[in-house]
Amino acid sequence: MFNPSxxxxxxxxxxxxxxQQARxxxxxxxxxxxxxxxHHPExxxxxxxxxxALTRDYQVDGAQANPFLHLSMHLSIDEQISIDQPPGIRALxxxxxxxxxxxxAAQHEIMECLGEMIWNAQRNGTPPDGVAYIEAIKRRL
Structure with missing residues (x-):
């Protein structure tokens, strides 16, 4: 399994x-x-x-978002959409x-739902709930 540090x-x-900069x-x-x-010049x-980048600390309660987490979530959502997993995410x-x-903007809305699902899973010590994730996205519509 791929598990990068x-x-x-x-x-x-x-x-x-x-x-990208060097073409x-x-x-x-x-x-x-x-x-x-x-999309994120900031x-x-x-x-x-x-x-x-290697030494910067991004605390959860800090004022600045973690750019690496944010960009990783964009890639995760891209992958989810490409394979339609959880089922229905592509159409949504x-x-x-x-x-x-x-x-x-749509990805950012989905990202909020993804973050909530991950947070709930970590807080409750349970697997991520794909059904709840999809329902949260539906509420954004």
Whole structure:
């Protein structure tokens, strides 16, 4: 099973950003990451400095969002949509995108639901509840 460390994830996004800036060839997953990085210019400074990226601490109660978590969630949602897992997420993502007329805004709505599902699973010591996740997305419509 793929289980990257926090540093691996941070290096991955920094490298995708570096390659994007250098117009170097990107792997397919790096291209997806670079696309989301392009939607988040507020993260470019940290992504451009690997050493800072590796040492920066993003506390849950901190004022600044963790760019690596945020970008990882975008990629996770992309994957979920591509394989329609949990079932129904592809159609809901399409419907939400049409409603908001903005795929990025739709992903942020879905991301809120994903974060809530993960938080509940961690808090309760239970597996993630895909049904509750889908229902939360439906409420956003």
């Amino acid at each position: 926090s540093d691996d994830v941070r290096r991955f996004f920094c490298e995708a950003y570096r390659k 170097a060839p990107l792997t397919p997953i790096e291209a997806m990451a670079a696309d989301w990085i392009g 993260y470019h400074a940290v992504l451009g400095d690997v050493e800072t 993502a399409t419907e939400l995108t049409l409603k908001l007329d903005d795929a990025h």
